Amino acid sequence: MARNARDWDESDVRVRPNKKGTRPRTKDRPAYEDALTGRIITVDRGRYTAILDEDTPEERIVIAARARELRRSPVVPGDFVSLVGDTSGEPDTLARLVRIQDRSTLLRRSADDTDPVERVVVANVDQLVIVVAAANPEPRTGFIDRAIVAAFDAGIRPLLCVTKADVKDPTELLDNYRHLDMDIVISRTTAQDATGIDARSADGLSARLAGTPVEELREMLASKVSVVIGHSGVGKSTLVNALTGAERATGNVNAVTGRGRHTSSSALALRVDDAPDGTWIIDTPGIRSFGLALVEPDNILQAFPDLAPGALDCPRGCTHKATEPGCALDTWVAAGSAGSAGDARLTSFRRLLGHEETGEAKELGVF
Numbered sequence: 001m002a003r004n005a006r007d008w009d010e011s012d013v014r015v016r017p018n019k020k021g022t023r024p025r026t027k028d029r030p031a032y033e034d035a036l037t038g039r040i041i042t043v044d045r046g047r048y049t050a051i052l053d054e055d056t057p058e059e060r061i062v063i064a065a066r067a068r069e070l071r072r073s074p075v076v077p078g079d080f081v082s083l084v085g086d087t088s089g090e091p092d093t094l095a096r097l098v099r100i101q102d103r104s105t106l107l108r109r110s111a112d113d114t115d116p117v118e119r120v121v122v123a124n125v126d127q128l129v130i131v132v133a134a135a136n137p138e139p140r141t142g143f144i145d146r147a148i149v150a151a152f153d154a155g156i157r158p159l160l161c162v163t164k165a166d167v168k169d170p171t172e173l174l175d176n177y178r179h180l181d182m183d184i185v186i187s188r189t190t191a192q193d194a195t196g197i198d199a200r201s202a203d204g205l206s207a208r209l210a211g212t213p214v215e216e217l218r219e220m221l222a223s224k225v226s227v228v229i230g231h232s233g234v235g236k237s238t239l240v241n242a243l244t245g246a247e248r249a250t251g252n253v254n255a256v257t258g259r260g261r262h263t264s265s266s267a268l269a270l271r272v273d274d275a276p277d278g279t280w281i282i283d284t285p286g287i288r289s290f291g292l293a294l295v296e297p298d299n300i301l302q303a304f305p306d307l308a309p310g311a312l313d314c315p316r317g318c319t320h321k322a323t324e325p326g327c328a329l330d331t332w333v334a335a336g337s338a339g340s341a342g343d344a345r346l347t348s349f350r351r352l353l354g355h356e357e358t359g360e361a362k363e364l365g366v367f
């Protein structure tokens, strides 16, 4: 089962327990009754950029520092936080961030599959947009499957976006995902004399993307907060820029973040253009994939809904590994119940399952 999103709050974040067992945050809370709520857009060297009074005439960007008692709690893009002190947003002012509000979802990862240390990536996102290129770089199903598992485990809806369909037909890749209830967008560039959306990439070059897929994606993002991940060079920046009008690479941050240059290594929430209020996309330049050390094996299986029913016939305690003599998944796949890509799906599932033992996933270049 997916974790219930409502079960998450900041106490799930790795905070070292207070020795006395008291929780100062709770004790201090009444003092912050006049605090204002902001949405964190980005975090950079101990400074938290928040947007306040969103979509009102008073909307403003406020920079904040964390209160002492929160020093060990990660604050990430997408977090709603309570701010006190100078929340005017005037130049050179600094507000104080006193509380991380309860999170609806929390996307975490371990640095790799054997690293139990969790890092919080983003909070309160509804969707994970997994961006892969049809070619150049070659798509890796292991990467996609791993991201789906991470999304499933966090109670976040995954979407798949395949770029560069002009370079290669992605049909074969997509055969792996036909049996999943997952929305897929196929993006491509179009001829310079055709209509489309010109968008700059991270390398400063402009590509003209076909309009229809970008509009499909824009609709899927509407009124939601989505986080995008993808390997370098897949066209993630181009896509994000097409949706937001931001030109991150050149340092011209979206109007919403206002001042200053943005270091392109930290995650940044951007408003989606021509979309309803509350439509945000969080770009994650440093994050290419997820270690799954924190994910229960059963949640890995549940993220493969084309295989999961086959495991009902497994012997009790079956680990579903390739070495299990009685694993019913082999029969399930051989019978065609998981479709024509069943073999590849089972291999991918087992590779993710085996992660904790071998580190093999990494060596095989699944990342």
Ligand SMILES: Nc1nc2c(ncn2[C@@H]2O[C@H](COP(=O)(O)OP(=O)(O)OP(=O)(O)O)[C@@H](O)[C@H]2O)c(=O)[nH]1
Pocket (backbone or CB within 6 Å): 163, 164, 165, 166, 167, 187, 188, 189, 200, 201, 202, 203, 205, 206, 207, 230, 231, 232, 233, 234, 235, 236, 237, 238, 239, 285
């Ligand atoms: N042929 C083709 N090229 C594309 C497409 N989308 C993006 N590109 C090009 O691919 C290159 C990489 O695009 P970026 O947007 O910089 O890729 P990225 O995923 O942001 O890469 P990093 O910034 O390194 O993370 C650029 O030269 C783009 O113009 C596409 O659909 N088709």
Ligand SMILES: [Zn+2]
Pocket (backbone or CB within 6 Å): 311, 314, 315, 318, 319, 320, 321, 324, 326, 327, 328, 329
């Ligand atoms: Zn089994």
